[in-house]
Amino acid sequence: MKKVVFILLLFCASINVQAQLKIGDQLPEVILNTQDNDAFMLTSFKGKYVLIDFWAAWCGPCRVANKKLVKLYTATPRDQFEIIGLSLDVKPELWKKAIVKDQINYTQVIDAKGFDAPTAIQFGVEQLPSSFLFNPEGTLIAIDPTEDQIKKILKN
Template sequence: MFKIRNIGAILLVFFSISLVNAQIKIGDVLPNITLQDTKNNAVKLNSFKGKTVLVDFWASWCGPCRLANRKLVKMHDKYKAKNFEIVGISIDTDKSKWIKAIEKDKIQYVQLIDPKGFDAKSAVTFGVEALPATFLFDATGKLIAINPTESQIITQINKK
């Protein structure tokens, strides 16, 4: 009985370490994840390397996300000519609600969906536990900030 408990404890520790290692950390690169856009095209997340990229996890049912969308739409419009891209990743389970939210919020930047809620592979990879959640990558594709402030994003955009 003692040995079984020890094995269980060891497995629990191993599983916990595996989960921690699966989550993206500062210094990691844009993950190789492929998701569908609004037109059902496959889009590779790491294809945005070469630009300053803000990955924004959100959902149509998330009030704070919808408020953040207003700011992100303005930011994208202002800085898209400066090699800046926002990639929205929705964890909506209802694609029609996601599409309606994009239209209502007038989002013009890239939108992708991973429709399994918080269990979605992308959400697990990024360690998303609450929405909205944002991740800022520099032009080399390296993660430089998690949930950055607007000034951190603008500073990165303006770096030459």
């Protein structure tokens, strides 16, 4: 009996590990809705560096990070770099208010199921904010990069 339980636990753990993105993985082809309720594919910006930023309106550190990301986005050429804010809010109306209040000027999408959202599980998001930087080929090159790390990568 103990052997069966151990095998089941090992199997479940291996499924969980495979679900999380790792450096070198490709950006998943996920379609989510924008704040205007338009369908948006995460791979739409392939050919540029893309930062996927997981956040939520209720997350204080996320709101502080939004201000920094807005400045970074504004200072970076659009032909080189894009940010996709991916909200895990369960109340879309609070998410939309936060976008306006934080003056977010980059693409916003929502997967409104909190940490149980399929994208949160697929990316392996366990805390907010969490971010994933993909190169122009769509390959994950950094997890939770700092602003300085992003600037350095974009200059190379």
